[in-house]
Amino acid sequence: MPAICNSEKNPVFSRPLALSMLAAPLLVAAAPAPAPELAQVQQHLKGISTMTADFTQEDRNGRVVTGVLTLKQPGKIRFQYEKGVPQLIVADGKSLYFIDYQVRQVQRWPTGNSPLRVLLDPGRDISGYAQVKPTADSRVISVEIHDPKHPEYGRITMVFQKDGTAPAGLKLQGWVALDAQNNRTTIRLASQRFNGPVADSAFRWNDPRTQVRTH
Structure with a gap:
């Protein structure tokens, strides 16, 4: 699992859940799920063309950062952290990037190699x-979401609340990641707007290595 930041330089920011979701391969072969609830979740995800929300992220030590989540189908997402946190996570429809402006580094993953595909590819069963x-x-x-054949990937649990005003009567409230070392990171969403x-410009970002805007 790649480190999200240098904890000595930025002690408030530790292993955000979003990045925990980035590095693990797409998980497969969990136990069968009750069809009605899972079908409703699938319909909710399919019913979202865009979503914005405020988020709060809490790490295993109780340290909290906030930010804004922006999602657009197909395959685009942005985690914009609060002022003073020099990291950014963006998917542009093809690739998922973690940008660290403090150390001027960029890491990249194929979008399909992450459990975030649940959000970014809602047509997938x-x-x-x-x-x-x-x-x-x-x-x-x-x-x-959990692969029992690969416990080193940890567990990710997404939480939805029934809400008649939201797509398919559900609203994504957040998610929790538990890694192989039992370190927990929690994302809570608020003010969801569908x-x-x-x-599309919301998913552009400045490359700290060149200081030019990329697409």
Whole structure:
């Protein structure tokens, strides 16, 4: 798992969940999931052409950073962290990038090699590598992505709340990552807005290695 930052230089920012999702190969072959709930999750994901949300990220030590998430189908996502956090995560429809402006480094992954594909490729059948987990609240659906053949990949659990105003009656509330060392990172979403206008320019970024705008 690549490091997200130099913790000595930036101690508030440690292993964001988004990057935890980037480095693992696409997970497969989880146990069968209850069809109705998983089908509803699939319909929700298919019903999102764009989404924006505020997010709060908490690491295993309780340290918190905030930012704005922007999603546009097909295959585009941006995690814009708060001022003072010199990192950025962007998918441009083909590749997923982690940009560290502090050390002027860029890392790249194919979009399809990440569990973020659940969000970026909603047409894909997720039943082969996801299962619904029981919750104490009937209004909440929890979907776990985990490959038991590769425990080193850890676990990612996405949480949806039933909401009649959202696509397919669900609203993505966030997700939790637990790595092979039992380090937990949590993303919570708020102020979710669906299917509004989002320009393709939202997924452009400045390359710190050259200081020119890329596409």
